[in-house]
Amino acid sequence: MKHTYLPLVLTSLLAAPALAQTTPAPAPAGQRPTGGTVTATSTALPAAPQGTGRLEGTVLDATTKKPVEYATVALLPANGEVPLDGTVADDRGRYQLKNLAPGAYRLQVTFIGYAAQTVAVTVTDGSTTVPAVALTSSTQKLGEVTVTGERPVVESKPDRLVYNAAQDATNRGGTAADVLRKAPMLSVDPDGNLQLNGSANVRVLINGKPSAVVSGDLAQALKQLPADQIKNVEVITSPSAKYDGEGSGGIVNIVLKENNLQGINGNVGLALGTRNSNGNLGLNARKGKLSLSSALNGWSFYAPGDQEVDRTDRTADGATIGYLRQRNDGFGFGGGGNGRIGLDYEPAPNHALSLAFNGSLFRNRFDVDIDNQYTSPTGEPLGSGQLGNYERETMQKFRTQSYDLTGTYTRTFGQGSRREWTVLAQHSRNRNYRFYDVDQFSRENANPDGTPDFQEFSPNTARNLETTIQTDYVLPIKEKQTLEFGGKLIKRTVESDYRVSRAKADGIFTEESALTNTYDYNQDVQAGYATYATPLGKNYTVRLGARVERTELQGNFQTQDKPFGLEFTNLLPNVALTRNLKQPGSTVRLSYSRRIQRPSIFYLNPYRNESDPRNISVGNQELKAEFTDNLELNWNTFVKSSVLNVTLYTRQTNNAIERVNNTEDDGRVVATYGNVARNQTYGLNLFGSFKPLPKWDISGNVSAYYVYLFSQELTNRGQRGKNSGVVYSANINSGYKFDKGLSLQFFGMLNSPRIQLQGKSSAWQMYSIGLRKELFKGKGDFTLNADNPFTRYVKLVNDFDNGFSDSRNTTFIYNRGVRAAFSYRFGKLENKPQRPKRSIRNDDQKAGEGGGQGQQ
16 A cells, blocks of 8 residues: 655544644654644643653554554543643654653554554553554555555655655656656756756666666666656755765665565556657566566657857967857667566565666667868868868767666564664676767868768777675664664776777778777775764754775776876765754754765766867866765755755865866867866755645745856966856646546746856756546556647757857757657555665766766
C-alpha cells in the first residue's frame, strides 16, 4: 500500500480533538510529522504525571509489516480521552515517550489512510517496550486494484525535497531531462546543462549509487533514461559527511521504480512523439526470501537545429583583426536502450544480500553543413585552406556503452534496532567513441571537378573503469544518539586514444602526429568518515561529521617521457544544527560543509576536436581538484495541506574549474577548462506547495542568487577575468484530478541569463501540458502531452568576450513536441515487506555539463 504524505497532516487526530494544544509535542529531532494536523487552540493539556518511566515501540503496516513513517502516538489515561502526552514516530516507525509516572495507560496510534489503533500499556519505573502496533489500511479494494491515497507531487522532508515524478502526467513518454526540470531547486536548459541553486557542480546518482551511465556527458545520459522509469527525484543540498565530496551544489538522486509486490507482476509502456519515442518493459518476481526485478527500455530522438556564430577578433590594444560569420544547418538523430536486473535474497531475518546489473548503450549522428566567412575590417577574405572561407560538410557520430555491477550485504540486529552494518562493492565501465568526418570546399578557389579541397577524419575512444569497495556502520548510543562511521576505496582508470588524419594531394590520408596520442590517467581515493547526531535539550539536534580523503593522481602520454603525478590529503568537516519550532513539523537548520570535487574525464580528455577549425574544444589533463565551503540556513514549515521551504545560502569555491576561451594567433578560438577562478555565490530559494481545492494541487519554486567570478590568472594574461550578476529562475507545477480517472497537469518555467566567467547565456522558457486518463480499472493509463506547443524553437544566445575575441553564438533548438503514451500494469497486487537498501555513492567527481565544449 502507498502511504499518503500530505504536508503537516496529523488529521487523523481529529478523532481525538482534545489533543489540540497551544504547544504541540515536538517531533523527534530532524523529523517531519506528516501523519495528521494538530490545531492550535486555547485548550491546554492536563499536566501528565511525571516519573522515571519510559515507553518505546514501533508502528507497522499490518499487511506489509513495513514501518509507518511519522505516525502520531498519543498517551491517554486508562479511562478518558484527553491525551496526557504525545509524539511522532520517526522515519523507521519508532517512537519514545519519557518521564512517565508508573501506572496503567492507553496508547492511541493514528495515521492517514489507516484505522486508528488503541492499545493498553503499563508503565513501570524503567523502560517498557510496547509490542509493535500494526495499523490496518482504511482503503477499499475494487477487484484486484487497491485504491489508495497518492503522494503529492512534491514533498518536503527533513534533509531533502522530493519530486514524485510518477504523479506528474506531463512526464509520460519524456526523458530524465524533462523530469529534472520540474524538481525543486533544479534547472536544466534545452542543451541539457543541469544546475542546482545556481551551481553546475552537481552529482547525479541513480538509486543512490554512482552510475557509469552519468559519469561522462550528463546531457546525453539524461536522454537515455525514460521518464516512465523514474519514481522520484531527491534534491539534497546539505548532505552529511557520510557522502563523498558531492559538489558545491549538492546531490540529485534519481530513484527508479521498483515493484515490491508478491508473485509475478510488471508493466509495459509505449510512447510515440514528434521529438522522441520510447518503449519500456518491467518484470518482477517475488517468492519467499527471493526476489527478482528487471526493466528494459529502448528509445529514439530526432533533433533538427541551426546555429549562428558572429565574432570579432582584436589585438591586445583593441584594433580589429577580422570578422567571423558562420551559419550551421544540421540535423541529428539517434537512440539506444538500457536494461537492469536485480536479485535480492534474505537467508535469515537479519541478513540480506543483493546483486544488481545495469547496462546502457547509446548511438547518435549529427550531419552539419557549415558556411564559414572570415574577412578583414575592409571586407576582404582572410585565411586560406582549412582556415579560409569555405563550405564544410561534417558528419559526427557518438557511441557509448556502459554498465554497473553492484553487490551488497546488510546485517541488522533485531526488529526496531537502529544498529546496522553494510558492505558494498561496485564495478563500473564506460566506453565511448566519437568520430567526425569533414569534406571542405573553398569559396574562392573551388576545384573544377567539384571534389573537396580539404578532408579530415578523427576518431576518439575514451574508457573509464571504476572499482569501489565501501563499508558503513550505524551504531545507536543510548536513546536518540547515533554514531555512523565507515570507509571507502575507489580506483579509477581512464584512457583516451585520439587520432586525426588528413588527406594529402594524392588523396591518401595520413595521421597528424601533433594531434594524435594516447593518454592514461589513474586516480586512487581512500576515504574514512564519522558522523555523530544527538539531541540538545528538547528542541535542538546537532549533527557533527568529518571525512578524511587521500587522493593519488597520475597521468601519462604515450609519446612523452614526462608523466605527472600528484598526491594530497584533505579534511572535510560537516556540521548541522536543527531546531524544532512550535508548529508541528516546522524546523530551522543551519549547516556548514566543505567539499572536494575532482575533475572527470569530461574535463580531462586532451582530445582536440577540430571538426570546426574556427571553434575548437579540448580538455585539460592537468586540472586539479576544486574546494567549496557551503553555509546554508533553511526554514521549513507546514500549515494544513501547505508546505513552505526557504533556504538562504552562500558558497565559495577556490581553485574553481571554469570554461576558458583562448584566442590563438591565427584567429581560432579554443574552448578548454582551467583551475582559474574564485566563485562566490549568495542565494535565496523559495519553494511552496498547497491545495486550493481537494482535487487541485499547485507547487512552485523561485530561486535568485548573486554570483561573482574572478580569475587573477586570466587577468594577468590580458584576458577578461571577472564577471558578476544576478541570476533568477521560477517554475510552477499544477495538477487537477477530475472524476472517472481523468487528470490534467501543467508545468511552466522561466530562467534569466546565466553568468559565466567570460560572458553570459540568454534567458529561456519552457512549458508543457498533459492530459491523462486511467484505463482498465486503474491498471493502465493513456496520456497526451504537448511541450511548448506555441514555440517551435528555443533560441539560446551565448555571448563571450575574453579581451581578444568578442563572440555571439546563437543556437536554435527544436523543442516543440507532441507525444502519446500508453502504459499497463499487470500482476498480483499484494505487498511484501522489503528491507531498505544501502548503496554506494561516489559523489566526488565533477561531471560534465552536457552540451558544453570539452567533452570528448
